Amino acid sequence: VNPLELVGAEPDPAFTVTLDGREITALPGQTVAAALWAAGVTSWRATRGTGRPRGVFCGIGVCFDCLVTVNDRPNQRACLVPVRAGDTIRTQEGTGHGD
Amino acid sequence: VSGRLTCDVVIVGAGMVGAACALYTARAGLDVTLVDRGPVAGGTTGAGEGNLLVSDKEPGPELDLALLSGRLWADLAEELGEAVEYEAKGGVVVAATPEGLTALETFAAGQRAAGVEAVPVAADQLHFLEPHLAPGLAGAVHYPQDSQVMPALAAAHLVRASGARLLTGRTVTEVLRTADGAVRGVRTDRGDLHAPVVVNAAGTWGAEVAALAGVSLPVLPRRGFVLVTEPLPRRVRHKVYAADYVADVASDSAALGTSPVVEGTAAGPILIGASRERVGFDRSFSLPAVRALAAGATRLFPFLADVRALRTYLGFRPYMPDHLPAIGPDPRVPGLFHACGHEGAGIGLATGTGRLIAQVVAGGTPDLDLTPFRPDRFPKEAG
Numbered sequence: 001v002n003p004l005e006l007v008g009a010e011p012d013p014a015f016t017v018t019l020d021g022r023e024i025t026a027l028p029g030q031t032v033a034a035a036l037w038a039a040g041v042t043s044w045r046a047t048r049g050t051g052r053p054r055g056v057f058c059g060i061g062v063c064f065d066c067l068v069t070v071n072d073r074p075n076q077r078a079c080l081v082p083v084r085a086g087d088t089i090r091t092q093e094g095t096g097h098g099d
Numbered sequence: 100v101s102g103r104l105t106c107d108v109v110i111v112g113a114g115m116v117g118a119a120c121a122l123y124t125a126r127a128g129l130d131v132t133l134v135d136r137g138p139v140a141g142g143t144t145g146a147g148e149g150n151l152l153v154s155d156k157e158p159g160p161e162l163d164l165a166l167l168s169g170r171l172w173a174d175l176a177e178e179l180g181e182a183v184e185y186e187a188k189g190g191v192v193v194a195a196t197p198e199g200l201t202a203l204e205t206f207a208a209g210q211r212a213a214g215v216e217a218v219p220v221a222a223d224q225l226h227f228l229e230p231h232l233a234p235g236l237a238g239a240v241h242y243p244q245d246s247q248v249m250p251a252l253a254a255a256h257l258v259r260a261s262g263a264r265l266l267t268g269r270t271v272t273e274v275l276r277t278a279d280g281a282v283r284g285v286r287t288d289r290g291d292l293h294a295p296v297v298v299n300a301a302g303t304w305g306a307e308v309a310a311l312a313g314v315s316l317p318v319l320p321r322r323g324f325v326l327v328t329e330p331l332p333r334r335v336r337h338k339v340y341a342a343d344y345v346a347d348v349a350s351d352s353a354a355l356g357t358s359p360v361v362e363g364t365a366a367g368p369i370l371i372g373a374s375r376e377r378v379g380f381d382r383s384f385s386l387p388a389v390r391a392l393a394a395g396a397t398r399l400f401p402f403l404a405d406v407r408a409l410r411t412y413l414g415f416r417p418y419m420p421d422h423l424p425a426i427g428p429d430p431r432v433p434g435l436f437h438a439c440g441h442e443g444a445g446i447g448l449a450t451g452t453g454r455l456i457a458q459v460v461a462g463g464t465p466d467l468d469l470t471p472f473r474p475d476r477f478p479k480e481a482g
Contacts, residue, residue, distance in 0.1 A: 048330060048367060064409060067329075075329040075407055095330045095367055 015085035019044070026083045033059070033066055033078035036089070044068050044078065048094035069096050105293040106130040106264065108460060109285050110300050111271050111308050113137075114144035115250055115446045116438050117300035118257035119453030124298075127457045131263035132292055134285070136270035139258055140251040143302050143445065146414025148325060148362065148370050149250040150338065151447035154190040154242035155345050157206065158213035160471035161423055165444070166214055167466055168451035169244055175450065179260065183253040184365045190245030190338040191220070191228055192345075193236050193399065200237040203342040207240045216243050231334050231402050245338055247362065250446045266292075274312040274435070282312070282434030296460055298436045303417040305425070305439030309474075314431045317477050318440045320415035324374045324385065326392045329407045330367025338362040339399060344373065349422060353377035355388055359395030361403075368409065371396040373443070380415060416443045426452055426472035427459055436460060437474040 004011070011027045018024070019041060026035035033056050036044060043053035045067050057065035059079045066078040071088050074096025108124050110117045113135035125131045135141065151172050156162040176185040194200035207217035220239040225232055228241060258265055266287075273286035274297060284293035299316075301308040309316035344358035353376065360372040374388040389411050397403045417440045419425070424445075425437040438456050441448050451467070458465045 075409075095332055097331055 017083055017085070017087040017089055019089045020091055026087075030083050031079055032068060032070060032076070032081045032083045032087070032089060035083045036078065044089075045092045046094065051093075067096065068092055103291050103293060104132065104264075106132045107294055108132070108296045108298060109134060109292045109294040110263070110298040111135070111285065112142075112300035112302055112304075112439070113139045113254065113258060113265065113267060114142050114300065114302050115140070115254045115257075115449040116302065116441065116452055117298075118254040118261070119449035120298050120300050120438050120456045121263040121453075122257045122261040123450075123453040123457035124460055125261040125263050127461050129457075129460065131261065132266060132294070133258060133261075133263045134266045134269050134271060134287060134292060136268070138267050139265070140254040142304065143414045143416060144254050145251045146323075146325075146412055147250050147443070147446055148360075148372060149184075149248045149253065149446050150444070151246040151248065152190060152242075152338070152444065153210070153215050153244045154192055154217070154240070155340075156210075156444075157345075157349075158209050160467070161444070161448075162210070162213055162215070163467055164424075164426075164448050164451045166244075167454070168448050169246065171450035171454060172246060172248070172447075175257075179253075179256050182256050184249035185246065186248075186365065187243075187246045188337050188362075190242040190340070191225075191239050192242065192340055192342055193225070193232065193239040194342045195236055197237050199342050203238075203240055206345065217241070218243070229336060229339060231400050232339070233399055233401050241337075247338065247364075248446065249365070253446065271308065271311065274308070274432075276312075276432070280432065282432060285311075295434050296436065297434060298438055298456060298460070300438045302439050302441075302445065303415045305417060305437065308439075309429075309437065312429070312432050312435050314429055314435070314475075315477070315479065316425055316437060316440070316474055317420055318425075319377060319418045320380050321418035321442065322374070322376050322378055322381065322413060322415055323372060323443065324388045324392060324411050324413045326371040326389055326396070326408050327410050327412070328369040328371070328403070329409050331363070331369060331406065332367075333363050334402065335361055335363040335369055335400065340373075341395070341399065350375070351420075355385075355391070357388065357391040357395055359392065359399050361396050361399055369403070369406070371403075371408075375416075375443075377418065382413065384411070384413075417445065418442050420477065423471055424448065424452065425474035426455055427465075427469040427474065429474045431475055
């Protein structure tokens, strides 16, 4: 079931953002995490200890598992940050500070 | 486990101090039960930074206890160091002004005479110790003995290593006494624990446990916030703080006092303390306190201005009117011992406290004179 149909949503026109240089489509009002999920991406961070994959866990800003680099700023919570047209999203390795 | 249980020692409080008391009394051959109304490290232990410091202590009984404790922590680190994230990282106390530096160096000279390693660091040498410190500081003193553990892990591992019986989620409701007033155990909400010795290691809540035994002990909560940054590559190598921290710790003011204390952690985030205020057990968030922490830390380490703070936490230090803990037997109640009131130094002082308690519980001579720590040293109900 398409969730947009389920709630009768009529969002404004879609726009594009990039994930590691690849264009993906997002809708106004989505969070970065929602846009990535809609594009079929469920993991966008590697842990700093053992490089294990991470994506959304709690989805409400509490667990800090979904950290991602948006417009060169690392450690943003993908589940809280609204996606904007033209955003440059990058998967994050470790602390995201190039260590 | 319901019903009666008999052992040699009941320790009330499964924080860092209770865990250390359990370890050393158990290693003295006693059968020990550790009881807490919450989980292990659920009080002040779980809300601290895990500092094992000599640098902030003036010569006297607390410094003697810190030096003893530091040696015991180093011994324990041989066994448990990795598991408890023990780091002998050293402390660096910085002075912003020449006057501040003079005062700091005088303070350090007194500490050296008492057995502390305290090495003056000239302004132009500071960046070798801490490359990201702000420019223009007057100088510093390096304290190689300052160390750190992860406090919740440390408490848990010491409890496990002790082999003591651990009863969590069990509230002590009464201290049981014999007809002639001596301790014979505690009553809990799920049965009695019988023992001829009860150790009050209830930290900030030590006054309540003392009151259950019919004695007063003036432990008061002193609130502190810690600000936690996003994880970073290691940029802060030592525990770094401004010289005015020492005066803040020693202050008796109830009003908000903050002095920047900055340290990296093994896990990556930088911890920023330290605020102090006496506002009872109020757990509400304080923007002024946290803002002052952030501003102070950024003055020491300008790069922090661009680092995100992820969260804050708060805790209640067990404050005593004379800033010394209560350690040892309570002459008012035979069989009752206290090991609480360590204010913000309880993690560091836990090992020495546990050792001293084990020695006096077993009837031996303690490594340190316990007179300054006497639990009955306060005039009756001064506050």
